[in-house]
Amino acid sequence: MFNLSNDRKLSCLAFIALLITVLFSQTVTAANLNTIQQQIKENKQTKAQQQKQQKQLESELEKSEKAVASVALTANQTKTDIEQQRNALVNLQKETRQLNEDKAIQQSLLQQQLVSAYMTGENDLVKLILNQEDLSKVVRARSYYKYLNDARLESIESLHETEQKLLKNQESQTKTLASLEKLYEQQKQRQANLTTEKSKRDKALQALRKDINYQNNKIAKLNNSEKALRARLKKAAEERKRQQVAAAKIAAAQAIKNKNIAKAKAQAEAKAAAQTTANSQANNQANRQTKTNSKLASLKGKLKWPIEGRVLHSFGSSRSSQVKWKGIAIATNEGEKVRAVATGRVLFAGYFKGYGMVIALDHSDNYITLYGYNQTLLYKAGDVVLEGDAIALAGHSGGQERNTLYFELSHKGTAEDPLRWLSRR
Incomplete structure (x- = not known):
């Protein structure tokens, strides 16, 4: 049913009454004729105005749905980014635990070295020299203490390096967490934008459905949309087929050229090796082409559903x-x-x-x-x-x-x- 305004109803009733009066009267005055013509003109103007309004509403609906599609795509990509950041954070936490374990081992080793140095303090190198011990004994002791000092320095340096890695790791974790939180806030904002765009779209849709010409034109538009879409798909398919034929001709010419070049250059053993490589490449290309251009006819009754639902x-x-x-x-x-x-x-x-x-x-x-x-x-x-x-x-x-x-x-x-x-x- 159409939702006509009270003024419009009164106008229609007046027009019908006037038309009946004119039809059943024996004389039609010029004033009557002018009134009828004016009513027809007003009806045409009203219809044109309604059609203009309908086109505007349809345009708003299209813009709103495109905006929703864009925001939804961005939100989907953000979800993927957040998942990747979480995986990176897990890896950083694992690395931190390993570095802490290494630090504990290095601290224990350094402690043992210090205890050993302390226990041998009574026979240090200075005492051996002052007591005028045997020269070979002094040389051996000197080498021993040098080894202990080098080991301690290496352990201290390694411990310092581990601590620096821990510090850098912790800073990296902090940045990762901050980045993750920022992505999360962006995600919430995009969802808010999506909700706003959906609200705009719903309002435009409601306004469109209230338009009195929408129901009259709906069937015709369905037919026109279907024909237009099929025509566009047919044109795209024909264009792709034309491109495939052109590509096939180029590929065939190139294949002949490659074959002649290979025949002219190859010797017996080289030719056999080149042929083996060419066969392998051809098989790979054929497999890829077969995978891309799968025969749909052989899959009748076997296709998986595009989505679950009733x-x-x-x-x-x-x-x-x-x-x-x-x-x-x-x-x-x-x-x-x-x-x-x-x-x-x-x-x-x-x-x-x-x-x-x-x-x-x-x-x-x-x-x-x-x-x-x-x-x-x-x-x-x-x-x-x-x-x-x-x-x-x-x-x-x-x-x-x-x-x-x-x-x-x-x-x-x-x-x-x-x-x-x-x-x-």
């Missing part, structure tokens, strides 16, 4: 009176990791009206998977992702009322039922 809307079910679901909608929690169901290359990553933050993967052989309604995206167009990689964080962008992941799988531009491709739970 299926809210199934493929082919009615989305509205004129639109059906081309994928499935899965209930999830905000911030949950969305994972790639198979290895592929990012074909599109960004905001798309009606789908929110979207990431689409090209799995070769004209297979494409699409993940929509995300909070933020973790990869950009052109990146290669492997099966199971986290590619996005779940959310409710695109004007969704609850946290949901939209998952779609298509072949040659035709959507297929994802439940037939995903493994049974």
